[in-house]
Amino acid sequence: MTDALLHALLFQGGYNAALVSLGAALLGLAAGAVGAFTTLRRRALTSDAMAHATLPGIGLAFLVMAAAGGDGRNLIGLLIGAGLSAALGLFWLQRLTDRTRLTEDAATGAILSSFYGAGIVILTVIQNLSLGRPAGLEGFLLGSTAGMLMSDALLIAGGGAVILALLVILRRALAMTAFDPSHARMMGVNTRAADMALLLLTLACVLLGLRVVGLIMIVALLITPALTARLWSDRVGVVALMAGAIGAVAGHLGAALSLVLPDLPTGPAIVLITFAAFLLSALFAPGRGLIARALARARLSTSVRT
Secondary structure (H helix, E strand, O other), X not given: XXXXXXXXXXXXXXXXXXXXXXXXXXXXXXXXXHHHHHHHOOOHHHHHHHHHHHHHXXXXXXXXXXHOOOOOOOHHXXXXXXXXHHHHHHHHHHHHHHHOOOOHHHHHHHHHHHHHHHHHHHHHHHHOOOOOOOOOOOHHHHOXXXXXXXXXXXXXXXXXXHHHHHHHHHHHHHHHHHXXXXXXXXXXXXXXXHHHHHHHHHXXXXXXXXXXXXXXXXXXXXXXXXXXXXXXXXXXXXXXXXXHHHHHHHHHHHHHHHHHOOOOOHHHHHHHHHHHHHHHHHHHOOOOOHHHHHHHHHHHHHHHHO
16 A cells, blocks of 8 residues: 555556646645635635535536536536536625625525535435436535546646636735735725635635535635644745645645545545644644643743742
């Protein structure tokens, strides 16, 4: 097993396996970096609502493609349906927040549960219909790379690279808007456009992550690396780079473990690796780690007594 894992980590497990690992790494890099700005803007739950709101769109896109005589599991078609559904969920989230007295977290919970419930109903109906080939759709819940085609891996890798390029271009406006929107507006930054750009980048990460980690766990790939990096630095650029690096390592290692252990789902493996990084950082990070804080309190107590 050790030799097989080493071969997978060194991209020697076969062309398709190497492509999947590269796609998962680029997805983790993009999601971690975008998540750094999402958490700074306090929009973490919004990404969760987006992820769950994709499920009805996946089911409806499958029905449309299968009824038209095509392959209902075409990834591009499913992602288009998921994107439209998530955009609708985001629209209603904004409406509920702006037009009612509901707080953003309450509105997020309402959208999340409603769209996810509707998606489960649609998937149940699909399973009972003799239409198309629904097998594999459940992989969008927890992620699956076992049936990933080369074109799927290339789409994920290319999409991750585009997200990173856009993030580099927009990083200054996003950082200023996240920290102080009023000052950003005074400096000529269109904060509304910056917020919309961040939401679109987050949505892109959610859509690309459906195939790898699934809609339930993509939020962990967006948030956990960012929280981990935040324990090590106060600088936005450093946090974004560290979060991206953590996501990339987790994506590559999770995909490699899934290749070596076929019964291990890719999504949970990646999420557990990011959580392990967060747990270690929460314990050992200088300044903010639990051990560092305990030592600082002990030193303070000693100095006070003396």
